[in-house]
Amino acid sequence: MRAHEAFWPSRLPASLTPAATSLWMNLWISAARFPDKNALVFMGRAWTYREVVQAAEKIASQLAQCGVQRGDRVVLDMQNCPQLVITHFAILRLDAVVVPVNPMNRAEELKHYITDPDTRVAVTTSDLAPELAQASEALPAELRLKHLVVTAFTDVFDPAQVSPQDLPDAWRAWLLTPRELPALSSGAVHSWKAWMDSPQEAVLPATQATSNDLAILPYTSGTTGLPKGCMHTHGTIMHNAMASAVWGNGTAENVTLCVVPMFHITGMVSVMHTTIFMGASLVIMPRWDRDVAGHLISKWKVTHWTNIPTMVIDLLGSPHMDKYDLSSLVYIGGGGAAMPEAVAQRLFDQFGLRFAEGYGLTETAAPSHSNPPDHPKKQCLGIPFMSVDARVVNPDTLEEVPQGESGEIVICGPQVFKGYWKRPDATAAAFFERDGKSFFRSGDMGRVDEEGYFFMTDRLKRMINASGFKVWPAEVEALMFRHPAIQEACIIATRDAYRGESVKAVVVLRGTHKGQVSEQDIIDWCRENMAVYKIPRVVTFAEVLPKSGSGKVMWRALQEAEMAALDTEAKPQ
16 A cells, blocks of 8 residues: 555545546536536626537537538637637537647747647637737648637627726736737638627537547647647546546535636646536636636635635735635645745635645646645645556666655556657657556656655756746747847746746857847847747856757756856845
8 A cells, every 4th residue: 555545535536437428528418417507707797508518519510611520630729718618618529639729829839839730720819819820821831720710808798897806907908909800811710709690500410539539639848849749538638627526525516716727738627627527617817817816706706726826925915805705715726836835824824725736747637646635735746646656766767766765756547648749759758667557757856755745856857937837948949049149049947036937048149140139139039939938037148058078058057057146146245
């Protein structure tokens, strides 16, 4: 018996029987059970399960007329809104594959999400549509999008009926500004609203997808430059939707605040799919605002809130905190970064809430580890999740290390992805066999304490954690090399008082551009060409980068020098 089993929630089995149904069936079943129950809440408007399933079938009908068939990949590029949920399930209704894209990506980054999954149809919001159109137009004609579907946020709510508490001034220009549809030179652009307003003509075929069929293709970056698609089936996503529901005492009466982005695996699986599976209610925020969060928790009696620790810190720091009623909350937790112990203690002392941290990756459909809600530990990854066998191994020998020693965290479970899209080499490198099981190598270093709880110790992979956003230096470097003035660039982490870590670029300029380009010029160019969380906050110029005998940039030397310099600055003089 593994040590953590002593702390296993007594009401729960150690594993779950796999479901044979598709993810679409979760929405259909919840709509059949609770047709008049609130499924989605956005800008003060509630959508019932009947309305959501009808809207999803209408969008599916229109997508079918655009040629979307079983197995086709469809890009979904949106921030949180009802249209994201509806379109996500519309794609699944056709047994097609959702390709969720980070809405912070710019045109240069977006090209990869069109070409790599062989996407011909994309659905987005009007504020993001120009970037997708620009990305498509920059590609050879045979690789471009054939259909671009565009929705305005106001397609689902009336601005005149929204309270200032739901729609703060800072959001008004973003959410309310009318925008013209972009054009595609060799494709068609469609209005999501026009689709919704038109009669449903196509008769949809019966769903045929099984648990083994590809359902979601989220992308993750790593030590190489271009992001890799993680092949998730209906079964891998379904397991964690079901497990997250029972792990968190979930019922149809849950009211979940959804502010973590639903393009990301945590928001998609642990929040959206889990809520829909239960027939519960999802209160949607398009982006973070502490006072909107406080208002929504109070108004809608939110019971469950998955987040990143910086959100909790921000909310507790609001000058209006005394106006908010958090008494309905029964669960609060998340991951991405460690929760400061002092903040966790305040949550417990003031509200009786224990912050339950978890751990997972895109490859594991969100949680592979989670703290038991009744027995969490602070700044801890938790124990292996339902149906999971997780171990700590020597990264060189792959043999399990003794309790307390640091090694690589490896994971075996039904939620583990089926491999990297079009990357058999990367897939083979990510797995190994042990005791008749296939284990995924996380690339994260950890240890197990005497009670079987896992703790992070380091990372094997080069990665920067900025407020829970994973920044992969190789990807940022690959983008920066496209700047005409940059000869070489090395991305390292620097400290940030709010984000924990932030991005720093050490740049060698081409001889022809020295003295003509400033550090701020580089930052401004990055702002135009990459997602905001990837942008270097600090740029320094160097004559050369340190290199090994084989010619590889010694990024570790730069990283160690950066941390040593910061430590020196922090010491009292």
